[in-house]
Structures are given as C-alpha cells and as structure tokens.
Amino acid sequence: MSSQHEEGCFDKLTTNGESFGTGVATISPLPHLRLMPLTPAPVTPGHPDNRRTDMTILTQDPLGRRLRIAAWSGAVALLALPFVAMQFTREVQWTALDFVVFGAMLLVAGGAFDLLTRMAGGWPYRIGAAIGVFAGFFLIWVNLAVGIIGSEDNPANQLYALVIAIAVGGAIVSHARPKGMARTFALAAAVQLAIGALALAMGWGEGSRIYPRDIIGATLVITTLWLAAAGAFAIAARNGD
DSSP: OHHHHHHHHHHTOEETTEEOSSSOOOOOSSOOGGGGGGSOOOOOTTOGGGHHHHHHHHHTOHHHHHHHHHHHHHHHHHHHHHHHHHTTOSSOOOOHHHHHHHHHHHHHHHHHHHHHHHTOOSHHHHHHHHHHHHHHHHHHHHHHHTOSSSSTTOGGGGGGHHHHHHHHHHHHHTTTOHHHHHHHHHHHHHHHHHHHHHHHHHTTTTTSTTTTHHHHHHHHHHHHHHHHHHHHHHHHHHHTO
16 A cells, blocks of 8 residues: 555656656756745845845954954043043043043943944945044033033033934934935034034124134034045945945
C-alpha cells in the first residue's frame, strides 16, 4: 500500500507545468510564486523602505563610531577645562551649579550628535549634524554666559529659546531626514536673524559697552552656522543620504 502511494505521488511530479508519469522527475528552475515573498528584495541605500536595513549597517560604521568617540572625548575635555583653569588662575571661578549646567548642556549636545551620526548616510549629513548641534550649543552657552542682547539678565534673550525650539521640533517632526533638517535649520537661521534685527530696531541692549557690535556679531556668526548646517543637509538630501 505504501509503495503504491509513493508511486502515485511520484507520477504526479511536474516541471514547468508538464506532468511526468514515469521516468526521472526534474525540479523546475523557476521559483514558485508562493515562495517569492520569502526571497529578500535587493537593498537600495538611502531608500525609505530600507531605512531599518540602512540603520543596521550605519550603526556598525567604524568611521561613525570613531566620530562619536571623538565627540564624547571632546565633551569630557571641555567639562574638565574650567576645573583645570581654576587651579592656575582666580579669573575662572565656577560653582558646582555651573559644572552641573555645563555638563547637562554637553550631555544633550553629545547625545544629539551621537543619535544623528547613527542616522548618517554620508559626510554631508554628518557635517550638517555637527554644525547644527554646535550652533544650538553655542547659542545657549553664549546666552547663559554673557547674553547676546545686553547682559545675560536681559529678558529679551529669552526670545532665542524660540530658535532652539524650532531646531529641536523640526528635527523631531521631520524624523531627522535630510530635506526636513535643511528646512528646519534654514527657518532657525531666519528667526535668529529676525530676533537680532528686532533687537537693533527696538534698541534692546543699548546699555552694553559694545552695543550694537555684540548683537550684530553674535547674530551673524550663529545665523551663518544655521545656514551652513542647512546647506550640508540640502546636499545630503540631493545625494539621497
């Protein structure tokens, strides 16, 4: 009974739609349609459908790993710099709160750069991430340390929180995609410039010894950084990163 069943099954073997009742059965060289979903599709770097695959490859990128190590090492060095300076001069007097605030800023900036470099597909994206993170860090640092509009106590400086909100919010909404990041930083540059122009028009910070050079200088430098970051991300978008 068993041999008859096996023989019957053998008789029904097919190849390319042709039945073979007897003889040696051959296997079709064409994959069965039902097996096609099991065949992995070719990966196109940068394509949205392959973002997870790209992410896996990019997180294993040795160059990106070295960049992240360098960034974190630089952050530690910056945090240690004021402490070392305090041992040699009385011009630098930092409190524990100063170190906590500065350390938190470095942690956020380093974390942002670390995350963005893990999503990077090429050098333009990495450069844009580095410049954008530095621009935000520099804006906050200068504002807290000495202020851009007058002194750090001038309430007009709080307007620059809008620039940071645009940069962070735009990165989140765009999922850090190059085109969205380029638009985000371009908008941040426009708002940065607008706040500086408004401060000059309203005469904010006139009591400063170096008014209006402080507002003009800081506005031009930080606006240029935002625009440079936007340009790098625009190139990354054109390259399909």
